[in-house]
Amino acid sequence: MYAxxxxxxxxxxxxxxxxxxxxxxxxxxxxFTKWSIAEKNAIGIYEVIxxxxxxxxxxxxINTNEQFTFADGQVTRSWGTATAKxxxxxxATDENGVELDPVVVIKGLKSQKKDIIKxxxxxxxxxxxxxxxxxxxxxxxTIPDNIKTYRANVRxxxxxxxxxxxxxxxxxELKALYEYTTQEDGTQTRPLAEFPQEI
Numbered sequence: 390m391y392a393x394x395x396x397x398x399x400x401x402x403x404x405x406x407x408x409x410x411x412x413x414x415x416x417x418x419x420x421f422t423k424w425s426i427a428e429k430n431a432i433g434i435y436e437v438i439x440x441x442x443x444x445x446x447x448x449x450x451i452n453t454n455e456q457f458t459f460a461d462g463q464v465t466r467s468w469g470t471a472t473a474k475x476x477x478x479x480x481a482t483d484e485n486g487v488e489l490d491p492v493v494v495i496k497g498l499k500s501q502k503k504d505i506i507k508x509x510x511x512x513x514x515x516x517x518x519x520x521x522x523x524x525x526x527x528x529x530x531t532i533p534d535n536i537k538t539y540r541a542n543v544r545x546x547x548x549x550x551x552x553x554x555x556x557x558x559x560x561x562e563l564k565a566l567y568e569y570t571t572q573e574d575g576t577q578t579r580p581l582a583e584f585p586q587e588i
Contacts, residue, residue: 390437391421391429392457392464399457399464402437435464445471449498449560473560474498498563503551510547513584514540535588542585550581 393401393411401409406421411432420429429435437457444452454469478500481493496504517540520532557563566581 390466392435392437392459394433394435394459394464397459399459402457403434430462435459435462437464437466440465440467443468443470446564449474449564476557476560476563498560499554499557502554502563506547506550506554509584510543513543513587516587539585539588546582546584553581 391403391406392399393403393409403409403421406418408415408417410416416432420434426436450471450473452468452471456467456469458465458467475495475497476499477497479495479497480488481495482488517536520536523530524532553566554563557566567579569577569579571577
């Protein structure tokens with residue numbers, strides 16, 4: 390990304406090389422790749438340096454105040470302080486802060502994550518549902534023990550994951566549940582663990 394600086398102020402951004410007009414002079418997109426840094430800087434074109442110090446994972450935070458500043462011959466892209474997304478459910482309100490009637494629930498991150506867990510568990514169980522259907526239709530059929538065990542383990546793991554999510558008291562704790570680390574044997578694990586392997 391490049392920026393045009395005029396009178397020490399960023400006036401235009403170039404997310405990809407393209408031609409432009411500056412002071413009645415037409416410049417082609419080639420200047421971004423063929424000109425030296427000094428040549429670009431001489432007409433006010435600077436490569437943008439990104440400072441991600443305040444930028445946080447958008448899945449868990451709302452990043453605010455993206456800004457482009459020019460100082461000491463350098464254009465810097467940065468953000469203001471990130472705000473954690475809502476962890477718990479809340480009831481929607483109107484412009485006066487009064488709860489809507491009927492009640493409209495805005496799901497927080499915990500509920501969103503638990504919904505995903507439930508969907509994943511449901512998808513895994515669906516693959517062996519036919520065993521249950523067959524047992525209901527045929528009194529002589531017995532569901533194999535390994536299928537019963539697998540289905541019980543999926544449900545147990547789903548409940549365990551939801552309990553871990555519910556126990557989080559802030560966004561960083563929730564985020565940490567999903568962060569993988571590499572073990573000595575090269576495998577990757579996360580605190581939330583995984584569902585049983587499909588059979």
